[in-house]
Amino acid sequence: MKLSRSTLSVALLAALVAPAAHAEIALDVIGNSEVSFEGLVQADYNYFDSDFANLNSDLPDGQDSDNELRRAELVLKGKGPGNIDWVVGYDAKADKWLDVNAKYKLGGDANHYFQLGQFKQPNSLEELSSTKNNDFISKAAVTNTYGVARRLGAAYHYGTNDWGLTASYFTHELTEHPAPTPHGPGFGVRGNWAPINDKGSILHFGLSYMDFDTFQDTVRVRARPQADLAGQRIVDAGNMTNVDRQQTIGGEVMWVTGPFKLQGEYMQNSLDRYNNGNPRQSKDFDSSAWYVSGLWNITGETWGYKDGVPTTPLPDQPASGLWQVGARFDSIDLDDGTVIPGATPIAASAVDGALGGQMDAWTVGVNWYWRSNFKFMLNYVMVDSSRYFVRTPAAPYADNPANNNVLVNRKVDDNPNIIEARVQLYW
Template identity: 30%
Template sequence: MRSTPLFIALALATAPLAATAADWDNWPTKATFSDGTELAATANIAYDLNDFSGNSGIEDADAVRRKEFGATLKKKGVYDAMVYYDFQSDTWLDVFVRFESKAFFGSDIGRFRFGYMKTPVGLDAGTSSRAGSFLETALPVQAFYEGRRTGAEWVLERPQYLLQAGAYGGKDLQGDNPGTTQAVRAVWTPVKAAGDVIHLGLAYSQENPRGYRDGRDVSHPASARLRARPEAGLTDIRLVDSGALTTADKIVRTGLEGIWIRGPFSLQGEALQTTVSRDGKPDYTGNGQYAMASWILTGESRPYNAGAVANVKPAHSYGAVELVTRYSRIDLDDADVFGGRQHDWTLGANWYLTSHFKFQANYVKVDASRRGVRSQPEIFELRAQMHF
């Protein structure tokens, strides 16, 4: 592993920060004006190493995984807005403005958001990229998550439930994925307190993609494609892949999600499914699930807010240490499509040095088969992350 010394050097260089963790938690990244409006800078920079073994044929790599920068403007109880871009992948992230209904109508009937935002089917995909318990999202989340779209969204949150509905249209900010989508999500939280959470949710979306002509006047039919990397972000190889599904008339996504948090212990899981209706061909369905467990050795709890989890905030000068494990599976064989099947086991450890520095290590054991070919790579991954 040619870059392991780099990660050791990064860890040793930042270790002295543990002695002054409180000072490093108070970065001057925001300014507050007299009327309560707050302007803040935000960023997430992650450097990864992926080492593959087991005759996988996949090349080892180390590179910057994320280089996200943006800004937020908000006035508590009135509105908030965000512009966020990943310079590593040259991709727009969140670009939106959100309003609190109570500030404009006198009663709380929810929050309204307009702009470019995440669609709601996929709990783990909806979690901030800086707050992942693992380096990469699970197989079914990668394959079935629709991504961000331009549209309007409504969220109503109460102590025991959260309701979400959105409508999206046109293309994304890269000029791709034309079509329309309607989505809903409902979450029941019979227990919701710091360090004590039960979260059960259902999500559904219907996408109607449409064909388009590119700048060379080449026609592209409406299509869908379901595939996943082997839970490693520095390779473009997919061991399971449905290929292009044309002509796609409708794409229905469904999700069942759950979170349990009790002190330093946590469980989380999802079951996801996507069905693609195709003109002149039978419907195609892919499905997958994952389950994960977390134990924070230093006693903190995973934070939970607005239907999602966040990074652990260390309570000690030496930071917080978390052990995690996950099992994920996906099945992309259906109808006349042989996209393959795969299941992964992942063991990991996270060190939250401060609220701005995080180190992660994952070991992933992969078992994939497609069209009679079986692949069983093993992956060792490291990440050094700085965020604010």
């Protein structure tokens, strides 16, 4: 499905003319369902101070920067009939479906429900939080690499405002992609608990586990350098073949006190590979990543808490807006192998397992929520990474690591710096 430019223009015009539409725009009551309309438009700019890899190599224009319309999300929501809530969302930029599901609230309780359709799976505090309120322009490497986002499936949730338990069974995405798709069928569970949950004072803990089949038994674990428009993944474990299942366990913690918020996540990912007679092609692969971040609302606002994730408030003073400053440190380790030295000093080495590299990154940023519908973001990213590179006859240091019995010539440090900016309209 593709939406025409005129359709998108009409949607944007509807948002702009709506008076102070900080939330969804109420449309009508249809079939005993209160129907509303939401939208999100984001435009990004990245400037790359590349080091080893050319981060803008997907656009051979000789430029050090890139810009792109990142999202153009259009969402219809309905409350009713009865205890049913439903949503249909579509991203006109990415040409893909977003949330498309129905939720039945047992006994009318918003914390006790069945859900059927496509929705975000129960993992990752950052992944489950609203995209329009991301603390930083690019999500942390742990979220982008291991997080399972929207999938078709069914879920059951039970809890209160202070705790919750969600179990889900899922398959593929609603929008078709060229094979192989990232995930096959699987299941996920997440528990969240807030022993402190008062206005301006929140302490949250979360634990999740995902287990799913791999499509066509091939998985590639890699990460961009904290820049969504970067054309290179500077850590990359290569194509893992003979993979049976993938499991991820994740832990979350968040603390809010007044205008300050600290949060962090850790995920351990395992690829279970079946025996095909080749020890290197049958070796399991384990990797991990984590981050910790801090945010300060300079203008004094604090966060709320709903469904096990933080909620960002509107500005206390719409004309001057809500100002935030923040910093994040995140790390990912895709090395799970050892180098077997060559027979001579000039001979290439082999790898038992996979050496995808290690990457640490600092991100500092400032956010400005202006009035009720606009957000402006500016980030500066400093990356420190290292990775083994492959030697082949065609390309002496090709950026294309294989994971089994690769020829290793040298270990390369790659430490780029990146400036990122985002303009956002939402309603």
